[in-house]
Amino acid sequence: xxxxxxxxxxxxxxxxxxxxxxxxxAALDNEIELVAGAFxxxxxxxxxxxxxxxxxxxxxxxxxxxxxxxxxxxxxDIRIDFVSIVTPNFLHYPIAKMALENGFHVVCxxxxxxxxxxxxxxxxxxxxxxxxxxxxxxYTAYPMVKxxxxxxxxxxxxDIRKVVVEYPQGWLTTALETTGNQQATWRxxxxxxxxxxxxxxxxxxxxxxxxxITGQNITEVCADIxxxxxxxxxxxxxNLLIHFDKGAKGVLYASQISVGEENNLSIRVYxxxxxxxxxxxxxxSLILRLLSKPMQIIxxxxxxxxxxxxxxxxxxxxxxxxxxxEAFANIYRNFAEVLRFKNEGLHVDSHNFDFASVYEGLKGMxxxxxxxxxxxxxxxxxxxxx
Numbered sequence: 001x002x003x004x005x006x007x008x009x010x011x012x013x014x015x016x017x018x019x020x021x022x023x024x025x026a027a028l029d030n031e032i033e034l035v036a037g038a039f040x041x042x043x044x045x046x047x048x049x050x051x052x053x054x055x056x057x058x059x060x061x062x063x064x065x066x067x068x069x070x071x072x073x074x075x076x077d078i079r080i081d082f083v084s085i086v087t088p089n090f091l092h093y094p095i096a097k098m099a100l101e102n103g104f105h106v107v108c109x110x111x112x113x114x115x116x117x118x119x120x121x122x123x124x125x126x127x128x129x130x131x132x133x134x135x136x137x138x139y140t141a142y143p144m145v146k147x148x149x150x151x152x153x154x155x156x157x158x159d160i161r162k163v164v165v166e167y168p169q170g171w172l173t174t175a176l177e178t179t180g181n182q183q184a185t186w187r188x189x190x191x192x193x194x195x196x197x198x199x200x201x202x203x204x205x206x207x208x209x210x211x212x213i214t215g216q217n218i219t220e221v222c223a224d225i226x227x228x229x230x231x232x233x234x235x236x237x238x239n240l241l242i243h244f245d246k247g248a249k250g251v252l253y254a255s256q257i258s259v260g261e262e263n264n265l266s267i268r269v270y271x272x273x274x275x276x277x278x279x280x281x282x283x284x285s286l287i288l289r290l291l292s293k294p295m296q297i298i299x300x301x302x303x304x305x306x307x308x309x310x311x312x313x314x315x316x317x318x319x320x321x322x323x324x325x326e327a328f329a330n331i332y333r334n335f336a337e338v339l340r341f342k343n344e345g346l347h348v349d350s351h352n353f354d355f356a357s358v359y360e361g362l363k364g365m366x367x368x369x370x371x372x373x374x375x376x377x378x379x380x381x382x383x384x385x386x
Contacts, residue, residue, distance in 0.1 A: 008067055008082070009023070009037040012039055021324070031336040036060070067080075085109060093112075107133075107136060111200050136328065137355075139205055140355075141354075142300075144298065151288065155273075163250030165250065172229065173259050198237060202254050204367060206252050206254055209267055211363070214246075221240050223240045237254075262281065273290065313354075334355050338353060
């Protein structure tokens with residue numbers, strides 16, 4: 001008999017913003033149920049969260065180590081099928097590693113690790129175990145981003161020449177980390193965030209979005225990064241020139257000190273036949289400009305003229321907004337579909353694997369490495385060590 005997949009969560013306590021997003025997204029399509037978790041390093045706080053999430057007390061753990069050790073002893077139809085990792089960056093690797101080693105599939109927040117060495121280790125673990133690993137890059141899960149990818153793949157833009165992708169925020173304009181703000185504190189701490197601030201936090205989203213739509217990989221960067229806020233240990237602003245493997249060139253800008261900006265991720269892609277433009281804060285619209293033709297605005301919800309992947313990842317008719325929760329939910333639903341297909345011995349193709357994987361996680365870490373190296377080097381261009 002078919003059943004909902006059982007999810008365990010590490011992190012995502014009562015004060016966690018991103019944990020709540022993941023829980024809502026995972027539950028949206030009724031394919032997944034949260035049954036266990038280690039929600040906080042403090043066992044009492046973890047239990048409080050478990051009570052708030054209506055979990056049995058014996059399935060709420062004081063650590064992820066305890067959770068994996070006890071869950072793997074449960075019958076297969078009771079124990080968790082996978083773990084969702086929603087902790088600060090420095091914990092992603094040890095949790096994902098232990099999950100894979102104990103036979104559990106993984107959904108992980110980005111960046112996947114805090115070093116490329118850790119990322120390579122996870123790639124090898126996924127290969128050797130055959131388990132499914134999803135990295136939550138939700139912006140590529142919007143229907144209109146999938147339509148943009150389809151337009152580029154169909155050659156409607158011609159040979160892609162230029163990519164402009166930007167991700168400005170303004171929430172770290174002041175030294176928010178000195179006020180006790182939990183989200184700012186760990187994101188600006190190298191011990192918890194890793195070697196990068198704005199690039200690791202939001203720049204990898206811009207990098208992943210550009211590569212996803214264009215089908216091209218960033219091969220080298222020329223980066224200028226700055227810590228504008230006095231005393232801040234990690235960069236809060238980054239400006240990059242980028243080169244792609246199929247000849248496109250571009251600009252990537254990621255900033256968390258752009259006053260007044262909210263979450264203004266946007267991208268423009270230009271070929272020799274046309275261009276596309278998409279804005280995350282207006283996600284249901286995609287602008288298409290074809291040579292010598294009027295500008296078109298393509299809208300989500302049009303189940304006649306959109307590509308299959310855009311239709312599959314759209315839940316509502318035209319004019320009904322879908323946002324970040326639905327984009328996250330698309331990742332969880334597609335992840336669940338792959339797990340079901342594998343469990344039932346069915347063929348899984350690239351259209352099923354329509355989410356970022358461990359390989360995109362590695363590319364993100366190599367991108368971060370190159371940006372930091374470029375910012376410290378006198379060389380004009382630094383190649384990604386792929």
